[in-house]
Amino acid sequence: MTHNDRPHGHQAPLQALAEPHVTLRGPGELADALPYLLGYHPDDSIVVVAVHGEAGRFGGRIRVGIPSVSQEWPDTARQVAECLRANSSARGDTPDGAVLYLCRDPEGQEEPRAVMERLRPLAQELRxxxxxxxxxxxxxxxxxxxRYFSYCCAQPHCCPPEGSALGPPGESAMAAAAAYAGIRVQGSLRELTARFAPLGPPSATAQEQALDAASAALLPRMLGEYTRGGVRAEVLEVTxxxxxxxxxxxxLPGAPDADADAGDDAALADEEAATLIVGLQDRVTRDRAAEWMEGDDAEPALRLWRAVSRRCVGAYVEYAAAPLTLAGWVAWSSGDDTGxxxxxxxxxxxxxxxxxxRLLHSACNSGLDPEPLRACLRGQRAATGRRRPEVE
Structure with missing residues (x-):
């Protein structure tokens, strides 16, 4: 497909932006818009955005990591295309086309153009x-x-073989519209994901020992019909x-994420983290913990679940699914779709x-409103008479 097959000027309003609409003309503006479409700079990512109607309105989007093994590219391409179409159709808005991004930085002394050529077969599979x-x-x-390169244009005056430099951050039309709407780019995907990464040594050793002790103490009681209720109460009390x-x-306001996370880690004892990690493997306990989700609860709850996720180390890495899901739920409930x-x-x-x-991820990606689930959890809290924590 060439530039003449479809004009680059796509009417591309951000999902969180009713007005103003932003018209993107040319591959440069499309490249500059990518972080604002996602809320972060994607690393090692395939991003496919649905396009609707003659005006080229942007719709749903899919982001997945680039498989390291090229033999997996055909299956990945088919799955990405199918997911984009299925998710859009489920909302009654079948795409008329798509815009594709492949994002990967050079390794070592590699040139950006070499990266582009290496990924060309993947781009073709996706197209x-x-x-x-x-x-x-x-x-x-x-x-x-x-830099950015077009796989669809071979015109040197428009898309030179050596690529074109991305525009200065914050100076594009999309950046201006995002600033007007209060939308910000939250760094790179790698930086956002690092906030959930397991702690390393030497902290991990002591934490894994605490997890072994908590498992030995709690798991037999969690399996007992007459004792699991007591464990649930203990875990929620610790929470x-x-x-x-x-x-x-x-x-402190404006503190770097690394400093804020370090402070949260210091406030959480190994034994407390272990109790939560093991206790949250019980679905009922996890669902009750999800009641802390909004208002003054949301910010400390999100920080707590991030910190607990980082304590899922060693043999307990898979246990992180529960606190990670709670962190995702609180973020979504608070309006932070990116987080x-x-x-x-x-x-x-x-x-x-x-x-x-999986259900929350699908709902968030589909642009659904979290309020019905919030209302359900409010009713659950009222029925049990649980109170909100108070500041000491």
Missing amino acids: EACGAREMPVYEALCVSGG ERLLTRYRAGRP ARVALGRALEVDAGCVFA
């Missing part, structure tokens, strides 16, 4: 997969090392105590069978 589902790819871009502590110890997708995506990476994470 064919989308075309086979009646979603022609109007533009396919590779973004690498601060409430920690939320009180986190509400009282908020990070929610990152946390829920990570939850599905560690446990693809986590039904709660």
Whole structure:
């Protein structure tokens, strides 16, 4: 497909932006818009955006990691195209086309152009997969090392072989519209994901020992018909105590994420984290913990679940699905769709069978309103008479 097959000027309103609409003209503006479409800079990612109607309105989008093994590219392309079409059709908005991005930075002394050429077969697989589902790819871009390349245009005056430099951050039409709407780019995907990464040595050793002890003490009681209720009460009591502590110890405004996370880690004892990690493997306990989700509860709850996720180390990495799902739920409930997708995506990476994470991830990606689930959890809390934690 060439530039003449479809004009680059796509009417592309952001999902969170009713007005103003932003018209993107040319591959440069499409490349500059990518972080604002996702809320972060994607690393090592395939991103496919649905396009609707003659005006080229942007719709749903799919982001997945680029498989390291090229033999997996054909299957990945088919799955991505199918998911994009299915998710859009489920909302009654079947795509008329798509825009494709491949994002990967050079390794070592590698040139961005070499990255683009290495990924060309993947771009072709994706274009064919989308075309086979009646979603022609109007533009396919590779973004690498601060430059962008078009797989659809061979005109040197428009898309030179050496690529073109991305525009200065914050100066595009999309950046202006995002600033007007209060939308910000939250760093790179790698940086966002790092906030959930397991702690390393030497902290991990002590934490894993605490997890071994908590498993030995709690799991037999969690399996007992007459004892599991007591474990649930203990875990929720620890949760409430920690939320009180986190509400009282908020990070300084504007503090770097690394400093804020370090403070949250210091406020959480190994034994407390182990109790929560093991206890949250019980579905009822996890669902009750999800009641801390909004208002003054949301910020400390999100920080707590991030910190607990980082304590899932060693043999307990898969246990992180529960706190990661809770972090994703609180983020989504608070209006942070970007943070929610990152946390829920990570939850599905560690446990693809986590039904709660999968349902929340699908709902968030489909643009659904979390309020019905919030209302259900409010009713659950009222029925049990549980109170919110108070600041000490």
